[in-house]
Amino acid sequence: MSHNFLQLNADKTEVIVFGKKEDRRRITTALETKGLKAKDTVKNLGVFIDSELTFTVTNSHMKAITKSSFYHLKNVAKLRGLMSKQDLEKLVHAFISSRVDYCNGLFTGLPKKTIKQLQLIQNAAARVLTRTKRSDHITPVLRSLHWLPVSYRINFKGVLPSCFH
Incomplete structure (x- = not known):
């Protein structure tokens, strides 16, 4: 890289090692001798990936999605009286x-x-749009908005040909 006048930004460069736990430990030790520190979780294109490639409830990616979504949903809810339902849905x-x-x-x-x-x-977003109470059943609300539940959205996206992704 140096012959092209390029260098890594140490503040923005993250290293992650995938594989069996004992292999990761061995490689991490070797990286540390080169001055690199491997992390257990890194962010790439907005997705948090952990070294074991698992997405558990405590996963950083799920936490980031949840935090960001509820922050924006709270702001959208504040605009409810100022905009049409179509604009809010957008x-x-x-x-x-x-x-x-x-x-x-x-x-x-x-x-x-x-x-x-x-x-x-998704349920909270549907309730904000339709002004539905938390005690009301959400399935009819999602149907009225023509929204598939999240698990169906994941499966639907998985069966589409790759040209539609």
Whole structure:
């Protein structure tokens, strides 16, 4: 890289090692002798990936989606009285649905417990749009908006030909 006058920005460069735990430890030790520190979790294209390639409930990626989505949903809810329902729905799709759907192919095969967090985000967005109470059943609301539940969205996206992704 140096012969092309390029260099790594140490503040922005992250290293992650995948593989068996004992292999990761050995490689991490070798990297440290070169001055590189391997991390257990890194962010790439907005997706948090851990060294074991698992997406558990405590996963950084799920936490980031949840935090960001509820932040934007709170702001969209403040605009409810100022905009038409169609415009609010556009905002919800732009700021909330896009986050729930982004790279959701990675969630294929995850336990329902993990995907439930994403479903709660979608349910909250539907309630904001339709002014539905938390005590009301959400399935008819999702149907009225023509929204598939999150688990179905993940599976639907997984069966589409690659040219549609």
